[in-house]
Amino acid sequence: MIFDTVIIGGGSSGLTCGIRLQEAGKKCVIISSGQSALHFSSGSFDLLNALPDGTKVTNPIDALKELKAQNPKHPYTKIGEEKFAHLAQEAQRLLADAKIQTVGSYHANHYRLTPFAITKPTWLTMADYVYAEQPDTFSWKNISIINFTAYLDFHPNFFADKFRRMGMSVREIEIDLATIANNKNNLSEMRSTNIARLFDNGKTFANFANILKSKIEKSDAVLLPACLGLEHADIVDTLSNILGVTVKLLPTFPPSVSGIRSQYLLKQRFMELGGTYMLGDTVNKVEFEGNQVTKIYTVNHNDIPLRGEQYVLCSGSFFSQGLVALPNDIIDPICGLDIDYISDRKQWFADDTFDKQNYESFGIKTNEHFLAIKDQKTIDNLHVCGASLGGFNALKDGCGGGASLLTALYAAEEILGNKK
Ligand SMILES: Cc1cc2nc3c(=O)[nH]c(=O)nc-3n(C[C@H](O)[C@H](O)[C@H](O)COP(=O)(O)OP(=O)(O)OC[C@H]3O[C@@H](n4cnc5c(N)ncnc54)[C@H](O)[C@@H]3O)c2cc1C
Incomplete structure (x- = not known):
């Protein structure tokens, strides 16, 4: 089976990337094992709520310079200030086109409630919340x-x-x-x-x-x-x-009805645009030749490979098994890509659950264009997006939803050759 782009993982980043590519006339397939983090959504997409030193953020764009100073590895630092605003606007447009009705803007955070009734800043909130x-x-x-x-x-x-x-x-x-x-x-x-x-x-x-x-x-x-x-x-x-x-x-505790609805609407939009969505299938082998991915294999398609000119890895973090923790190692079980993590296991987590947890920032290493790195070499046709990426703490910085949407759109624009 031959496609322009093969996307592994159908959560918010895989679907966003797929929708943008289908809009531009590309032929994409998304293979997704199952539930995504959206099923646990609070009803809001966060863009950037706080800097790593804890300073609250009211205007995410104004905070980017300081974010870069405090965390040069953050995906937003790779995206850069100018492109950040463009992609955030595109994300808002894409969600609206998928009939996901939200309030909010990337210009300024507004405030939402958590299931514990705590007030938190955020980017976009479901319009009915x-x-x-x-x-x-x-x-x-x-x-x-x-x-x-x-x-x-x-x-x-x-x-x-x-x-x-x-x-x-x-x-x-x-x-x-x-x-x-x-x-x-x-x-x-x-x-x-x-x-x-x-x-x-x-x-x-x-x-x-x-x-x-x-x-x-x-x-x-x-x-x-x-x-x-x-x-x-x-x-x-x-x-x-x-x-x-x-x-x-x-907001309620999970499962999240609005998150499940968002996942459904994004999937509908992707399929209306002609995309192929293989739900309940799992990528179990990826073949490389030199610095290129050549084929991927899935459980359901057994020895029939899926091929594409481009590949995008959106398999999520530990939560979705896009990353797996072994006793003394963190691995990407799908492609075996290089991981950015601390080798000393004692430093992976803090004893107090509410403290900053280092493992939250572990993820796949990429170059400055989110191309994957394997055995210290860049893979030229494999972008990595969303929660699979290393270098940021989605919970502490309040940027999980935004990082997934913006990196997915960044990868799509790179694949389309749009350098805006
Ligand atoms: C519990 C929880 C609550 C969150 N709440 C919020 C929030 O309120 N606001 C916010 O902005 N952010 C929140 N986040 C963060 C944000 O939701 C995630 O960062 C974002 O949704 C991740 O999207 P993703 O597509 O990168 O990964 P995921 O949503 O994790 O999707 C990855 C997909 O890949 C699939 N997959 C994995 N391995 C394979 C394989 N081998 N073959 C095929 N498919 C595979 C999985 O089944 C899954 O569907 C939350 C995260 C979690 C975990």
Whole structure:
């Protein structure tokens, strides 16, 4: 099977790269083993929330010079200031074209809530989520926070306490979905995705909306856990119209309904543009000749190789098994590329979970154009993108989503020969 570009991994970086290449008329295949980090998304894409020394970032572009000084290895340093703004804008355009509705801009961070109700800066937030332009500036006075009986992924008390401390009147309403849906099988499995599927049933949704309408009294806003809209976000607008009041979502613990929806919409967009998506297949062998990849093999296609002029590795980090930790080594199990890491295992992690963890910054070594390095030599037709890359701490710097989208777009532009 011959393609222009073969992409390994179908999370946010693989799909973004594939979409951009398909838009430009290239013929791409994405091979993806399964779930991506998007399934655990908070509902926001972070671009750059903090510098390595902990300084908070309000304007990511203004912070790039200092980021370069503090961490010359960061992928944004390779991208460079001018291209950074162009790619961030492109990422916003690409998400919008895929019908992923977000608020925010790369010019300035806004603020989102975590599932613990902590306020954090971010780049783009799903349009149906609670967000604020400045920390904790909400105009509501009376709000209703909804929860569902036996729901495992949401803790409304964190949010209720926070909003009460801000002087709001908060009504907490618990609804037993099992009685509304008349589906007792779901009682022991009240996870976000199962609830979202219950609401896909029009009758259950209508029953829920009617019951809610009778309970919210004079609320300025009704805040629900983000467990609606596996395929489409408009269910929140529909509910808002029925109730006649603002409805917004609060983040839950994983699984993330909005993350799964984003993954689905990106995949749809890639396939609408003519891309081939092989879900549930795993790349198990990559062949090299000199400084080029020549063929890749997958579990499902056995001895039939996939070939391309260009290859892109988007297999993620430890979380997606794009990187694997052995007792005293860190490896890329797919291509055997060189890894940027600390050889002394004792320095891989800090004892306090909330401290900076060095392993977060381990990843595949690349040259200044994100071309892979193997046995200290550059591989000319293999770009590496997203969480597979080394040199940055997505959690501490708050840049995971942005680094994945921007490096994927950078690789696509390189492959297309766009040097802008
Ligand atoms: C739990 C968690 C929560 C996060 N929350 C946020 C957040 O709120 N905001 C934010 O901005 N960032 C967040 N991030 C970071 C951000 O989501 C990730 O950096 C980004 O989504 C990574 O995208 P990716 O495509 O590079 O990798 P992944 O999303 O990890 O995708 C890699 C894909 O490659 C596939 N794969 C691996 N090996 C093979 C193989 N051999 N063959 C075929 N396919 C393979 C995997 O199945 C997976 O689908 C979070 C990360 C994690 C882990």
